[in-house]
Amino acid sequence: MRGANAALGTAGLAAFLALGEVAPRLGLVKAAYFPPTSRIADALGQEATDGAFWAALGDTLTGWALGLATAVVAGVVVGLVVSVVPYLREATASTIEFLRPIPSVALIPLAVLLYGTELRSVLLLVVYASFWQVLVQVLYGVRDVDPVAEETARSYGLGPWARTRHVLWPTALPYVMTGVRLAAAVALILAVTAELVIGAPGLGARIAVAQSSQAVPDLYALVVVTGLLGLLINVGARAVERRALAWHQSVRGEVAV
Amino acid sequence: MRRLLAGLAVGTFLVAASACGSSDDSGTSDMGTSSGGTTTVKVGIIPIVDVAPLYLGRQKGFYGKRGLKLSMTTAQGGAAIVPGVVSGQFQFGFSNMTSLMIARSQNVPVKAVANGVASTGLAGKDFGAITVKKGSALTSAKDLEGKKVAVNTLKNINETAVRESVRKAGGDPSKVKFVELAFDQMPAALDSGQIDAAMVVEPALATVKSQGGTEIASSLVDVAKDLTVAMYFTSTQYEQKNPDVVKRFQEATAESLAYADAHPDEVRSIVTSYTKIPAAVLAKVTLPKWPAEPNRASIEALEKLGEQDGLFKSAPDLDALLP
Numbered sequence: 001m002r003g004a005n006a007a008l009g010t011a012g013l014a015a016f017l018a019l020g021e022v023a024p025r026l027g028l029v030k031a032a033y034f035p036p037t038s039r040i041a042d043a044l045g046q047e048a049t050d051g052a053f054w055a056a057l058g059d060t061l062t063g064w065a066l067g068l069a070t071a072v073v074a075g076v077v078v079g080l081v082v083s084v085v086p087y088l089r090e091a092t093a094s095t096i097e098f099l100r101p102i103p104s105v106a107l108i109p110l111a112v113l114l115y116g117t118e119l120r121s122v123l124l125l126v127v128y129a130s131f132w133q134v135l136v137q138v139l140y141g142v143r144d145v146d147p148v149a150e151e152t153a154r155s156y157g158l159g160p161w162a163r164t165r166h167v168l169w170p171t172a173l174p175y176v177m178t179g180v181r182l183a184a185a186v187a188l189i190l191a192v193t194a195e196l197v198i199g200a201p202g203l204g205a206r207i208a209v210a211q212s213s214q215a216v217p218d219l220y221a222l223v224v225v226t227g228l229l230g231l232l233i234n235v236g237a238r239a240v241e242r243r244a245l246a247w248h249q250s251v252r253g254e255v256a257v
Numbered sequence: 258m259r260r261l262l263a264g265l266a267v268g269t270f271l272v273a274a275s276a277c278g279s280s281d282d283s284g285t286s287d288m289g290t291s292s293g294g295t296t297t298v299k300v301g302i303i304p305i306v307d308v309a310p311l312y313l314g315r316q317k318g319f320y321g322k323r324g325l326k327l328s329m330t331t332a333q334g335g336a337a338i339v340p341g342v343v344s345g346q347f348q349f350g351f352s353n354m355t356s357l358m359i360a361r362s363q364n365v366p367v368k369a370v371a372n373g374v375a376s377t378g379l380a381g382k383d384f385g386a387i388t389v390k391k392g393s394a395l396t397s398a399k400d401l402e403g404k405k406v407a408v409n410t411l412k413n414i415n416e417t418a419v420r421e422s423v424r425k426a427g428g429d430p431s432k433v434k435f436v437e438l439a440f441d442q443m444p445a446a447l448d449s450g451q452i453d454a455a456m457v458v459e460p461a462l463a464t465v466k467s468q469g470g471t472e473i474a475s476s477l478v479d480v481a482k483d484l485t486v487a488m489y490f491t492s493t494q495y496e497q498k499n500p501d502v503v504k505r506f507q508e509a510t511a512e513s514l515a516y517a518d519a520h521p522d523e524v525r526s527i528v529t530s531y532t533k534i535p536a537a538v539l540a541k542v543t544l545p546k547w548p549a550e551p552n553r554a555s556i557e558a559l560e561k562l563g564e565q566d567g568l569f570k571s572a573p574d575l576d577a578l579l580p
Contacts, residue, residue: 032468033445112337116346117301117330199332208333209304211441214464215533 035217043217044224053206057225060191060202063119064233067126068187072180075131079138080172084164089139096135104129104190108197122194122202129190130183134176141175142168177244181237188233192226203229296502297326300489301338301347304331304532306384306459307374307487308351309524310547312531314513323505331531339367343492348499349506353487354559355414361573366493370503370580371510373487375546375555376477383475384545385458385486387419390447391469395454398474399428404453407438407446414486415456417562418476425479444468460534463541480562481555488551507580511549518547551579 017037024031031039047053082088104125111121145168153163195204203226210219302308308329314320315327330347332338339360342350351373352360360367377383387406389395395404401423408415420430438446443455444464456476457465466472477484489510496503517524521544528534534542556575563569 030445030448032448032464109340112340112346113344116299116341116344117332117337118346197333198337199330205331209331209531210533211439212304213533213535214441214444214460214538215535218533 033216035220039217040220040224043215043221047218047221047225056201056203056206057229059119059200060188060195060204060229063122063126063191063194063200063202064184064187066119067123067191068130068180068184070123071127071130071183071187072134074127075134075179075183076138076176078131079135080142080164080168082135083139083142084160084168096132096139100132100136102128105193105197108194111194112198117198117200119200121198122191122200125194126187126190130187133183133186134179137175137179137182138172141172144175145171174245174248174250177241181234181241184233184237185230188226188230295321295324295326296505297328298348298502298506299328299330299346301330301332301341301350303333303338303351306524306528306532306534306542307545309528310510310513310517312527313517313520313523314509316527317513317516319512319516320506320509323509325502325505325509329531339365342490342495343367345492345495348495348502349489349491351487351489353414354485354556355417355563355568357488357490357578358556358560358563358573358575359413359568361578362569362571367490367578368493368496368580369488369490369551369578370496371489371507372485372514372548372551373489374485375548375552376475376480376484376486377543377546378478378483380475380478381472382543383478384462384543385415385418385456385475385477386462386472387422387454387456387474387476388447388462388465388470388472389454390450390465391471393453393471395473397426398422398476398479399426400473401454402428402432403434405434405436405451407436407443407452407455409438409440409456411435411437412566412568414559415476417559417566417568418480419456419474420566421562422474422476422479426474444470459542459545460538462543463538467538467541481552481558483546483548483552484555484559485548485551485553486545514547514549553579 020034020037020040022036023029024034024036035043082092107125107128108121111124115121115124149167149171150163153167158166191202192204192207194200195202195206196208197204199205199208203222207219207222207226210216210222300311302311311327311329315329320327330341332341338347338350338352339356341347343365349370352367357367357369376385387398387401395401398419401419406419408419410416416435419433419435423430423433436452438452438455440457440461443452443457443461446452447455447465447470448468454473455461455465477486489506491503491506524544525539525542528539529536553575556579560569560573560575564572
């Protein structure tokens with residue numbers, strides 16, 4: 001079953017790439033704006049031999065990783081504190097709902113004023129966007145704690161720390177991991193966007209240069225790289241999730257099927 | 258309570274963001290301070306042919322011998338450059354004259370310090386032009402009445418220039434429908450008929466021409482002979498605090514501009530170091546002019562046209578803006 005799925009997936013991708021090759025060659029789309037797959041692959045090969053490309057990739061990954069780590073830690077800590085401290089949740093709910101929908105890209109002018117085109121500009125946007133993904137999941141996760149389990153723990157005399165460790169955290173963890181997975185993807189999107197718009201060093205800035213240089217195949221090659229990066233990050237996040245939740249029935253169930 | 262928490266939340270991000278960024282502080286912050294007799298200055302530029310003299314001057318040591326180390330930061334247009342310079346993230350920036358005059362008229366404290374780039378002044382042989390697609394019925398700027406014309410930024414230098422071309426050709430610029438489109442998207446939009454004409458600059462101009470498109474007016478030439486299109490600028494605050502650095506930057510830039518003007522082949526080769534313009538396109542690109550000094554008469558002409566089009570809230574003070 002697995003093999004058949006993989007084969008189908010490969011066939012689908014191959015068909016897509018073939019379509020990308022054939023359409024411009026037949027003149028269905030203009031080759032000047034949609035270069036055939038082989039031209040993009042060629043440009044990708046040239047990128048791979050360029051040290052500046054790897055430096056840009058490194059910059060993007062640095063912004064992504066630092067931003068994501070900050071957002072996850074801040075999201076978990078703030079989420080737990082807000083949930084556990086009485087009344088804090090009610091007091092912050094509307095503020096969170098007010099801040100959360102603000103698109104991170106709307107903070108670009110602020111980022112430029114504060115940090116110019118430095119890494120910190122990227123981090124500001126990445127952290128702002130991915131923080132909410134984690135925070136909201138933590139809030140839901142804590143709310144999901146079984147009151148009976150909580151009361152049982154209380155009646156056995158477990159202190160606040162022990163209850164957090166043995167009741168709250170195991171319940172919330174699946175939610176947290178979902179939040180981390182979502183945040184990982186959002187962080188990449190924001191990192192590339194920030195580079196593209198602000199000009200902070202990274203793949204996004206390189207895409208912008210290719211764009212203004214009329215280097216169309218290079219542009220698509222770099223877009224493909226960001227796509228691959230997104231794919232890898234998602235696969236990685238799922239692996240982390242499976243490992244962290246190996247004990248949880250959602251994952252155990254998956255394995256059993 | 259709520260406000261406090263919001264403040265705390267926002268503060269957390271800022272602290273977190275800056276804490277994370279501090280690892281790279283060593284090299285990037287405190288720019289503009291000298292170390293070992295060399296002053297590092299950050300220059301916000303757009304990665305286009307126009308700024309080639311800076312790269313060339315850095316390579317040739319024109320800045321180094323004056324104790325300046327240039328750190329070029331590419332930004333996507335003036336949206337990041339002007340605030341970057343005003344907030345002190347960059348010491349210098351590159352911007353077109355209309356943007357600088359608009360900033361000045363809104364009391365944004367910018368000060369032009371060195372010439373940037375000028376039109377070639379030759380109609381039909383400039384680095385920017387109004388273009389139409391192959392076989393278009395439009396042959397002069399007058400024909401643009403009622404047509405869709407793309408400019409990279411509305412209410413800015415290129416719109417002013419197109420209006421002037423239409424006016425000079427005997428047309429009514431108020432009948433032109435302007436649409437905003439990035440330069441790099443113009444060739445495709447022109448080709449597919451989404452727009453009737455486009456005010457493009459290099460390298461998009463070379464791309465349009467390679468598709469059989471033709472020029473119908475050299476708008477930058479129509480504004481004024483030898484138009485000063487863009488300049489390097491700083492903030493008035495930085496200029497007042499560091500007159501010596503500004504002076505050295507001015508001198509080194511003037512030397513770089515003169516050198517670039519005299520060595521077009523070296524310009525074409527250095528452009529490949531910071532853009533990705535394909536070799537075939539680069540060979541066909543019309544280079545701009547790089548006079549060492551700005552042309553004040555042309556800037557006054559641009560200001561007059563800008564006022565006519567209502568770009569300025571109040572007339573910008575050119576004496577305060579120009580070096």
